[in-house]
Amino acid sequence: MKILTTVKKVVDVELNIHVENGAILEKGLQYVINAWDENAVEAAVQLKESHKADTTLVSMGSGDNTDIIRKCYAMGIDNAIHIDDPNLAKADSPTFARVLQKVFEAGEYDLVITGKQAQDTDAGQAGIMLAEFLDIPCVSNVIEIKVTDESHIQVSRLGDEGTEIVDLTLPAVVTVSDGINEPRLPAMRGIMMAKKKKINVMDLAGLGTSFEDVGGTDPKSEIVEFMAMEKRKGGQKFEGDPAEITAKVVDLLVNEAKVL
Amino acid sequence: MTNILVVADIKQGELKGSTTELLSKARALGAQTAVVAVGSQVKDLAPKLAAAGSDTQYIVDDPSMEIFSAKPFTAAVVQAANEFNADMVWFGFSETGKAAAPRVAVQLEAACANEIIDVTIDGDAVQIIRPAIANKVLQKVKIHAPKLVALVRAGAFEPDPEVTGKENVVTLDPPEADTDAKVKELISDASGEIDLTDADIVVSVGRGAKDQAGVDLVKALADDLAAGFGSSRAMVDAGLMAHNKQVGQTGKIVAPTLYIAVGISGAIQHLAGMNGSKVILAVNKDPEAPIFNVADFGIVGDLFDVVPSLKEEIKKIRA
Ligand SMILES: Cc1cc2nc3c(=O)[nH]c(=O)nc-3n(C[C@H](O)[C@H](O)[C@H](O)COP(=O)(O)OP(=O)(O)OC[C@H]3O[C@@H](n4cnc5c(N)ncnc54)[C@H](O)[C@@H]3O)c2cc1C
Numbered sequence: 001m002k003i004l005t006t007v008k009k010v011v012d013v014e015l016n017i018h019v020e021n022g023a024i025l026e027k028g029l030q031y032v033i034n035a036w037d038e039n040a041v042e043a044a045v046q047l048k049e050s051h052k053a054d055t056t057l058v059s060m061g062s063g064d065n066t067d068i069i070r071k072c073y074a075m076g077i078d079n080a081i082h083i084d085d086p087n088l089a090k091a092d093s094p095t096f097a098r099v100l101q102k103v104f105e106a107g108e109y110d111l112v113i114t115g116k117q118a119q120d121t122d123a124g125q126a127g128i129m130l131a132e133f134l135d136i137p138c139v140s141n142v143i144e145i146k147v148t149d150e151s152h153i154q155v156s157r158l159g160d161e162g163t164e165i166v167d168l169t170l171p172a173v174v175t176v177s178d179g180i181n182e183p184r185l186p187a188m189r190g191i192m193m194a195k196k197k198k199i200n201v202m203d204l205a206g207l208g209t210s211f212e213d214v215g216g217t218d219p220k221s222e223i224v225e226f227m228a229m230e231k232r233k234g235g236q237k238f239e240g241d242p243a244e245i246t247a248k249v250v251d252l253l254v255n256e257a258k259v260l
Numbered sequence: 261m262t263n264i265l266v267v268a269d270i271k272q273g274e275l276k277g278s279t280t281e282l283l284s285k286a287r288a289l290g291a292q293t294a295v296v297a298v299g300s301q302v303k304d305l306a307p308k309l310a311a312a313g314s315d316t317q318y319i320v321d322d323p324s325m326e327i328f329s330a331k332p333f334t335a336a337v338v339q340a341a342n343e344f345n346a347d348m349v350w351f352g353f354s355e356t357g358k359a360a361a362p363r364v365a366v367q368l369e370a371a372c373a374n375e376i377i378d379v380t381i382d383g384d385a386v387q388i389i390r391p392a393i394a395n396k397v398l399q400k401v402k403i404h405a406p407k408l409v410a411l412v413r414a415g416a417f418e419p420d421p422e423v424t425g426k427e428n429v430v431t432l433d434p435p436e437a438d439t440d441a442k443v444k445e446l447i448s449d450a451s452g453e454i455d456l457t458d459a460d461i462v463v464s465v466g467r468g469a470k471d472q473a474g475v476d477l478v479k480a481l482a483d484d485l486a487a488g489f490g491s492s493r494a495m496v497d498a499g500l501m502a503h504n505k506q507v508g509q510t511g512k513i514v515a516p517t518l519y520i521a522v523g524i525s526g527a528i529q530h531l532a533g534m535n536g537s538k539v540i541l542a543v544n545k546d547p548e549a550p551i552f553n554v555a556d557f558g559i560v561g562d563l564f565d566v567v568p569s570l571k572e573e574i575k576k577i578r579a
């Protein structure tokens with residue numbers, strides 16, 4: 001089985017993010033692997049271990065992605081493709097999905113595993129749209145993958161009414177939730193080996209396409225401005241005898257906030 | 261005139277509150293409204309769908325649609341959108357919506373926006389506002405495509421009690437099942453409990469509650485308040501709470517009148533799911549816990565002492 005996983009480099013959401021004049025301030029930002037993509041990588045590596053799958057990751061964006069790719073190599077990924085093109089700096093999910101389509105078509109993969117969403121866009125679109133463009137089946141928000149045979153897998157999806165068990169015919173796209181696994185911490189040996197591995201870097205032309213071809217020059221929507229999120233403020237804090245302070249707080253909830 | 265199709269949010273045969281909220285907003289924008297209901301035995305919902313503010317009800321009712329399957333669900337929505345000549349298709353915030361919206365957008369060649377909290381229509385110019393980066397910033401997004409598919413964040417639009425529509429039922433054929441993604445089974449999590457996303461009050465439990473006894477203690481508080489009972493991911497990971505109880509970026513987005521966080525630290529991913537609540541009360545023994553930065557009322561103390569007291573006080577006012 002040939003597996004393609006997608007790995008995006010995103011801003012670290014644990015750090016403060018500042019907005020000025022409609023844009024995000026670059027200063028102080030740090031970049032990490034998208035959390036859900038780490039789950040996708042772990043899922044792929046587990047399939048490699050249990051079913052000898054061949055695993056390839058693709059990361060799209062402009063600039064140096066070496067650190068996150070090496071981390072995935074250290075986790076056990078076999079091959080890495082970095083589509084490094086300055087045009088992709090501000091691309092949206094449908095555009096990335098079109099690029100993924102080109103990567104998929106060039107590689108004859110059986111299964112694509114993506115994160116359920118990217119932490120920076122919070123869009124949750126690229127994987128699902130890829131399947132739609134390729135006209136292959138897709139299940140999103142997956143928490144378990146089981147291999148049935150060479151051309152079928154069974155997945156569990158967290159839906160609105162419970163857990164849906166779905167039989168998928170390959171090739172297919174699966175987007176994973178963080179509930180699927182606990183990404184491993186790479187072992188020292190893996191980290192050392194990862195340093196020696198090659199990364200296949202190419203731009204859109206190298207992939208046999210162009211920014212226009214993947215819809216980049218004619219986006220369906222465009223972010224025109226970032227705004228700071230109005231921050232909630234911490235209110236009154238109470239400490240002391242539980243009976244006393246709970247009586248006080250309940251009184252405030254009833255008479256001041258009027259929510260009880 | 262803008263035509264807005266709202267996808268009815270139906271769970272266990274019941275129409276969810278978000279449908280009214282979305283239709284209220286659509287009408288406030290001066291749009292023509294229609295709703296599409298997809299499922300098994302949903303046709304009886306038509307009068308309710310009209311009362312919720314739609315002037316046309318597209319019904320796709322078939323036993324094959326009982327368990328969600330993305331491809332036929334999408335086909336049903338696309339069929340309704342085409343019949344209605346929809347300029348916009350709006351979904352409530354649900355896993356169904358998250359799975360179907362990007363597909364509907366591709367098929368309609370529309371722009372797709374997730375988690376929108378506002379939309380403005382000015383002639384041909386359409387703009388939406390949505391949070392991004394784990395709810396840390398807001399984006400203003402200009403829509404260039406002629407059509408927009410949007411998933412509306414829970415609690416973004418207020419229901420208008422005055423709003424109503426008229427019954428005009430259009431029955432559509434059920435789409436074919438997906439033979440490449442066959443839904444074998446649904447392990448239902450229907451529990452008869454109050455639904456988190458519709459609840460007026462939500463009480464959530466975190467790792468501070470430690471074990472089953474702690475969970476039961478906090479659950480009893482939720483029961484006394486007739487509140488929805490949610491949780492942080494730590495408790496789901498520990499196997500103490502079901503997946504569908506998780507509040508946060510990967511779980512449910514809730515925006516109740518009162519959110520009570522018990523023994524929850526307030527990680528960014530948890531906050532992303534509840535900081536739209538009107539009033540937040542936090543109980544935590546650590547005075548420095550980040551949850552206090554968003555809580556309107558904070559009780560610093562051991563939950564095993566505080567929760568029983570809270571129950572007592574609530575009993576008094578409810579008596
Ligand atoms: C990709 C990703 C997605 C995620 N999505 C979600 C999500 O959707 N929802 C979510 O909740 N988390 C999510 N998380 C996890 C999140 O980062 C936190 O790990 C999690 O929310 C912590 O849960 P907690 O607050 O219950 O536990 P902890 O962080 O361990 O906090 C426990 C708190 O209880 C307090 N406490 C301990 N004992 C007592 C006592 N006796 N009385 C009172 N207080 C006490 C402690 O002071 C502490 O503040 C996600 C993480 C990632 C990486």
Ligand SMILES: Nc1ncnc2c1ncn2[C@@H]1O[C@H](COP(=O)(O)O)[C@@H](O)[C@H]1O
Pocket residue numbers: 006007008009034036037040058059060061093096113114115116117118119121122123124125126127
């Ligand atoms: N630039 C990118 N590089 C690699 N993977 C990406 C990229 N953009 C999106 N993806 C994948 O698609 C998923 C959904 O992204 P989004 O639609 O932005 O939420 C992410 O979890 C990634 O796995």
